Amino acid sequence: MRDLPKVLFVAPTESDGLSLIEGLENPRYYKQKVGEVHGGIWKQASAKILITGHNPEAAASGLREAITVDKPLAVISLGFGTALNSSLLVGDIVVCHSFKNAIGIGSRANAVELPDKTTELLRYVLKTVPDLRGKLGSCVTVFDPVRDPAEKYELYQRTQCDVVDQSAISIANLAEEFKLPFVVVRCIFDLSDERLPEIDHYVRQKAKLSTTRLLGRLALSPTSFFTLRDLVGRAKLCRRKLDVFIDAFWKAIKTRRDENVTLSQFKQPEEKKGASEDTPGGASNPVPASA
Numbered sequence: 001m002r003d004l005p006k007v008l009f010v011a012p013t014e015s016d017g018l019s020l021i022e023g024l025e026n027p028r029y030y031k032q033k034v035g036e037v038h039g040g041i042w043k044q045a046s047a048k049i050l051i052t053g054h055n056p057e058a059a060a061s062g063l064r065e066a067i068t069v070d071k072p073l074a075v076i077s078l079g080f081g082t083a084l085n086s087s088l089l090v091g092d093i094v095v096c097h098s099f100k101n102a103i104g105i106g107s108r109a110n111a112v113e114l115p116d117k118t119t120e121l122l123r124y125v126l127k128t129v130p131d132l133r134g135k136l137g138s139c140v141t142v143f144d145p146v147r148d149p150a151e152k153y154e155l156y157q158r159t160q161c162d163v164v165d166q167s168a169i170s171i172a173n174l175a176e177e178f179k180l181p182f183v184v185v186r187c188i189f190d191l192s193d194e195r196l197p198e199i200d201h202y203v204r205q206k207a208k209l210s211t212t213r214l215l216g217r218l219a220l221s222p223t224s225f226f227t228l229r230d231l232v233g234r235a236k237l238c239r240r241k242l243d244v245f246i247d248a249f250w251k252a253i254k255t256r257r258d259e260n261v262t263l264s265q266f267k268q269p270e271e272k273k274g275a276s277e278d279t280p281g282g283a284s285n286p287v288p289a290s291a
Helices: 018-022 058-072 116-127 149-161 166-176 199-208 213-217 228-255 261-268
Strands: 006-011 025-031 034-040 045-051 074-083 094-101 132-139 163-165 182-190 218-222
Touching: 006 058, 018 034, 018 045, 018 228, 045 058, 058 166, 074 166, 074 228, 094 116, 094 166, 094 228, 116 132, 116 228, 132 149, 132 166, 149 163, 166 182, 182 228
Parallel strands: 006 045, 006 074, 074 182, 094 132, 132 163
Antiparallel strands: 025 034, 034 045, 074 163, 094 182
């Protein structure tokens, strides 16, 4: 395994990274000081999947420890995200090329823009999977989850970002600090106009209510009902979409080696990034990648 290229995946929870974990050969598991790690062989690479939890500080601490110990070739962050852009649908893939910080007082994470060569490769990857609804977009990181539609709207107006999560800015800053190429991918789990309740609310209600009453009382929005089964279904959908993208991404890395387009080129941009058709937070509808 020492002779294989090392890749570090980062996911907030085991649910986000479950497909990768289940696909590992010679799997092993251990705990860091911050975070848990699943390791093994993945597509002829030595892969580790770091589970950080939903916390930007924990993500930074866990990732720093993992990078220091393993010295990976690249960092790939997978996870579910909350849509801020109203054009995004459940299951859409947002490949983040712009990162903003809305964690609050005390956070020193800087805004980050991906180098042009990284962006070019990611755009190429999206074009190889025309059936996948995906776009290059922007992500803002917060400390507490954003569940209320009004809060989502306010955050979108303030940042013009497509998606919100709780770790991306930490991952981007750590990867830049260690001069590592990185990719952050978020699959939309809940929409900009949906109210997402806390998971522990479901646990409490599940203990008290019958399935029939549960279906009627757990409301996500006035026009739709959200059950525990719905949550599980969305999680499975998001994992499938993330699998499709990661498989396409890995194939792109391998097939474009002859063109000398590799992850090692992504460390520094060659020139200052100009105006792009993928304006962060743009309200244009995400279209199939072949469009």
